[in-house]
Amino acid sequence: MSESSRTAKRADGLSAHFYDIKMKTIAITNQKGGCGKTTTAVNLAAAFAQKNVRVLLIDLDAQAHSTLGFGYDPETLDKTIYDTLTNAQIPISNVVLSTGERWLNLAPSNILLSGVEYELATLHEREYVLSRQLANIDGNYEICVIDCSPSLSLLTLNALVASTDVIIPIQAHYYALEGLKQLLKTIAIIRERFNQRLETPCMLLTFVESRTTLSRQIQRQMRELFGSLVFDTVIHRTVRLAEAPSAGEPVLTYAPQSKGAAEYKALAEEIINGRAPAEDISNDNAPAEEISNNDALAEEISNNDASAEEIINDVASAEEISNAKT
Ligand SMILES: Nc1ncnc2c1ncn2[C@@H]1O[C@H](COP(=O)(O)OP(=O)(O)O)[C@@H](O)[C@H]1O
Numbered sequence: 001m002s003e004s005s006r007t008a009k010r011a012d013g014l015s016a017h018f019y020d021i022k023m024k025t026i027a028i029t030n031q032k033g034g035c036g037k038t039t040t041a042v043n044l045a046a047a048f049a050q051k052n053v054r055v056l057l058i059d060l061d062a063q064a065h066s067t068l069g070f071g072y073d074p075e076t077l078d079k080t081i082y083d084t085l086t087n088a089q090i091p092i093s094n095v096v097l098s099t100g101e102r103w104l105n106l107a108p109s110n111i112l113l114s115g116v117e118y119e120l121a122t123l124h125e126r127e128y129v130l131s132r133q134l135a136n137i138d139g140n141y142e143i144c145v146i147d148c149s150p151s152l153s154l155l156t157l158n159a160l161v162a163s164t165d166v167i168i169p170i171q172a173h174y175y176a177l178e179g180l181k182q183l184l185k186t187i188a189i190i191r192e193r194f195n196q197r198l199e200t201p202c203m204l205l206t207f208v209e210s211r212t213t214l215s216r217q218i219q220r221q222m223r224e225l226f227g228s229l230v231f232d233t234v235i236h237r238t239v240r241l242a243e244a245p246s247a248g249e250p251v252l253t254y255a256p257q258s259k260g261a262a263e264y265k266a267l268a269e270e271i272i273n274g275r276a277p278a279e280d281i282s283n284d285n286a287p288a289e290e291i292s293n294n295d296a297l298a299e300e301i302s303n304n305d306a307s308a309e310e311i312i313n314d315v316a317s318a319e320e321i322s323n324a325k326t
């Protein structure tokens with residue numbers, strides 16, 4: 001075990017190991033696919049780097065979309081994050097790649113990562129494999145961003161155990177909140193059992209469409225329910241964000257003047273400074289009257305199986321979550 005690991009004796013008599021990693025480590029997670037995890041990981045990492053912050057982006061998904069997003073062909077890579085997770089002798093610094101951003105390194109992934117669960121399954125302290133590796137490079141980077149796979153797997157558990165922060169991207173559409181309750185409960189348990197440094201998760205609304213009533217309603221209800229746990233910055237659905245991966249670069253360099261680039265820069269600023277930039281370019285929270293007066297809304301909702309409200313009510317309240325964690 002590395003020098004920086006500690007054993008904390010807890011009130012219940014169990015021992016919880018943790019690694020005293022100073023680097024801010026942000027897991028981007030949601031077991032749902034296609035909600036904007038990779039887009040957020042790639043562009044948030046690039047936005048931090050453009051502020052001259054030393055950033056490591058870890059691709060922790062066998063689909064390797066973050067790796068592809070920086071123009072690398074996963075199948076041709078010599079070493080990936082898989083090697084560091086399966087061989088303690090291979091440090092992360094041996095697998096990182098440079099990117100177009102001077103301050104941003106990428107720990108890439110490829111399909112081999114899909115077998116890592118089996119290889120780690122029998123290991124002692126298998127939840128801490130990534131933490132141990134991050135402890136060894138603590139000091140090389142100020143922020144680490146982890147792009148998680150769409151599952152609550154052992155890999156995702158490793159990411160959450162190693163992290164100080166969690167961002168849950170939530171697609172602002174009808175089934176946005178499905179699965180959120182389970183995810184929040186899992187995170188609360190991880191904090192209790194494995195990682196007391198983990199902050200309360202924050203939610204990022206993605207694929208927001210200002211002109212869609214339902215999207216605005218979900219945004220308003222998320223804010224009512226989760227308050228300051230929802231970032232002020234939201235990410236709109238835009239063509240440039242969808243195009244950038246095929247160019248092999250973040251939207252911040254592919255289309256620096258685009259709305260998507262501005263929104264991810266605003267998110268980076270909100271995380272670093274604790275508030276969104278003054279000219280709040282992305283928050284288009286509609287007034288409540290405007291929403292309730294809109295007849296189209298009733299129709300939109302009655303065409304679906306459950307109302308947005310029903311789904312939201314099913315999710316644990318912010319209070320419930322923080323109670324579960326203390
Ligand atoms: N705000 C957005 N506007 C338009 N397209 C987006 C946006 N965010 C993500 N996409 C696209 O949607 C797809 C899924 O997003 P992705 O970030 O890969 O989700 P995940 O990693 O959660 O599976 C990708 O093709 C991506 O380019």
Ligand SMILES: [Mg+2]
Pocket residue numbers: 037038039061065148
């Ligand atoms: Mg992804």
